[in-house]
Amino acid sequence: MRKVVIGSAVICAATACAVAALIVKHRMKKSGRWARAEAIVNDFEEKCATPIGKLRQVADAMMVEMHAGLASEGGSKLKMLISYVDSLPKGDEKGLFYALDLGGTNFRVIRVQLGGKERGVINQEAEEVSIPPHLMVGSSFELFDFIASEVARFVTSESEEYQLPAGRQRELGFTFSFPVRQTSLASGTLIKWTKGFSIEETVGEDVVSELTKAIERQGLDLRVAALVNDTVGTLAGGRYYDNDVVAAVILGTGTNAAYVERAHAIPKWHGLLPKSGEMVINMEWGNFRSSHLPLTEYDLSLDTESLNPGEQIFEKLISGMYLGEILRRVLLSLAEEASFFGDTVPPKLMVPFILRTPHMSSMHLDTSSDLRVVASKLKDILGISNTSFKTRKMIVKLCEIIAKRGARLSAAGIFGILKKQGRDVLATEKQRTVVALDGGLFEHYTTFRKILESTLAEMLGEEAASSVIIKHANDGSGIGAALIAAAHSQYLELDSS
Ligand code: ADP
Ligand code: MG
Numbered sequence: 001m002r003k004v005v006i007g008s009a010v011i012c013a014a015t016a017c018a019v020a021a022l023i024v025k026h027r028m029k030k031s032g033r034w035a036r037a038e039a040i041v042n043d044f045e046e047k048c049a050t051p052i053g054k055l056r057q058v059a060d061a062m063m064v065e066m067h068a069g070l071a072s073e074g075g076s077k078l079k080m081l082i083s084y085v086d087s088l089p090k091g092d093e094k095g096l097f098y099a100l101d102l103g104g105t106n107f108r109v110i111r112v113q114l115g116g117k118e119r120g121v122i123n124q125e126a127e128e129v130s131i132p133p134h135l136m137v138g139s140s141f142e143l144f145d146f147i148a149s150e151v152a153r154f155v156t157s158e159s160e161e162y163q164l165p166a167g168r169q170r171e172l173g174f175t176f177s178f179p180v181r182q183t184s185l186a187s188g189t190l191i192k193w194t195k196g197f198s199i200e201e202t203v204g205e206d207v208v209s210e211l212t213k214a215i216e217r218q219g220l221d222l223r224v225a226a227l228v229n230d231t232v233g234t235l236a237g238g239r240y241y242d243n244d245v246v247a248a249v250i251l252g253t254g255t256n257a258a259y260v261e262r263a264h265a266i267p268k269w270h271g272l273l274p275k276s277g278e279m280v281i282n283m284e285w286g287n288f289r290s291s292h293l294p295l296t297e298y299d300l301s302l303d304t305e306s307l308n309p310g311e312q313i314f315e316k317l318i319s320g321m322y323l324g325e326i327l328r329r330v331l332l333s334l335a336e337e338a339s340f341f342g343d344t345v346p347p348k349l350m351v352p353f354i355l356r357t358p359h360m361s362s363m364h365l366d367t368s369s370d371l372r373v374v375a376s377k378l379k380d381i382l383g384i385s386n387t388s389f390k391t392r393k394m395i396v397k398l399c400e401i402i403a404k405r406g407a408r409l410s411a412a413g414i415f416g417i418l419k420k421q422g423r424d425v426l427a428t429e430k431q432r433t434v435v436a437l438d439g440g441l442f443e444h445y446t447t448f449r450k451i452l453e454s455t456l457a458e459m460l461g462e463e464a465a466s467s468v469i470i471k472h473a474n475d476g477s478g479i480g481a482a483l484i485a486a487a488h489s490q491y492l493e494l495d496s497s
Helices: 002-047 052-071 140-156 207-217 230-241 297-304 313-318 323-338 357-364 372-382 389-420 440-444 446-465 476-487 492-496
Strands: 094-102 106-115 121-130 170-176 180-184 187-190 222-228 245-251 255-262 278-282 433-438 468-472
Touching: 002 323, 002 389, 052 389, 052 446, 094 140, 094 230, 094 476, 106 140, 106 476, 121 140, 121 476, 140 207, 170 207, 170 230, 170 476, 187 207, 207 222, 222 230, 222 476, 230 245, 230 255, 230 278, 230 433, 230 476, 245 389, 245 440, 255 313, 255 389, 297 313, 297 323, 313 389, 323 357, 323 389, 357 372, 357 389, 357 440, 357 446, 372 389, 389 433, 389 446, 433 440, 440 446, 446 468
Parallel strands: 094 170, 170 222, 245 433, 433 468
Antiparallel strands: 094 106, 106 121, 180 187, 245 255, 255 278
16 A cells, blocks of 8 residues: 555656656747747848838939830830820819729729819719629620720719710720830720730730720710829829829839929930920839849748749839738748747648738737737638737737838838939929829828838938928829820810910
């Protein structure tokens, strides 16, 4: 009996020792994991760093590429496309104009009644129509027929508030957010479809004449007066309300910028010099790249595994399509290399693009004391529960690193444009410079937006910053195309005489 007791006591002691050893080992392992995680995050932070000196190099590189792209076709990663928009709305436009905005799964038709300097926009209406998926991959004829029939329906359902002077043709601006080689203000050939559209026969065709033919088939008397990119539309929309708007940037799913250039500073321009002496340039800045960009291994693998490797590198660092995906990639490496979420890698974390930028921004903007938004996003989107506060805090830090890099690089890009325009320094005469910004990322990701604004001010310095304004141009691209149609109306001379 005693023997047994002694024996069991010995066994107990041995077990207690073993358990203690296990806990210690586990603790060490846990702190080792955390140290490993911290090392990964710190290394990432270092590689994402954007000190002001680096931002200046990025801005200068942007300016060099702008020059090269203006000098010759294919001279730069920046296409620097000539928009043929040589007069922007002044705010005194009058009459009824239309816009058609095609750039994704929906298209919009817009009408706007302009009342001149005094009355501005009298009335404005828009209708959104989703495109049946079979038409996105069907025939060109069917797609444009569908669009034209919706335009016709929109026009015929017009109320009496909208008035077209007798004997006049309706005029429409066409925002077409696909790569186009523009040949005049109202013509351009499609280079390729993107965003789920695939209609071989339209590639290489003039999209305005395709649309015009379809409109004629509807028996509608309507002229397509301008073909515009959405950034150019945003610039025009901004200019209508503020005469000092000289550039526009879109930060949404993708990113792009347009700005006003002196026509004689465009060596590749072979047309007549416009009366205004100015020309809007669609930069296609998403394709910018430079050795000064702070690229990490996560960005490189994201690019390699993307649908367009080697392209749109700037876009992959700053736009809404990618920020959440960069975060997912860093989290995955933390899970794999530092057991950040426990002994196994959460399977959902391996799914590309499962973590979207709006998820990231709501985690980043989580102000609750226990970071419960972070916890709920991790659970809902990635199926990860029971995270510690420390872990959640680390994730917020990662959001900050990624958003900060994107926002600061965006600011550097804008600074590059202002420098090209000679508006990065305070002019002797009183001069305001306004940049119109639009897009869901800029609009909703407030931290991103604040960092962008403060970084631009930092780059400009106090004096110059006092004359530069960033303005949110809400949905400028929609009304912008109608305003460009108005600014280039065939009845302008008639109306001014
Ligand atoms: P698009 O660029 O597709 O024409 P938007 O300008 O509306 O459309 O931008 C939509 C994009 O904005 C989304 O794909 C997303 O990346 C980003 N976005 C939208 N809402 C948020 C948000 N709350 N936080 C961060 N990014 C957002
Ligand atoms: Mg858009």
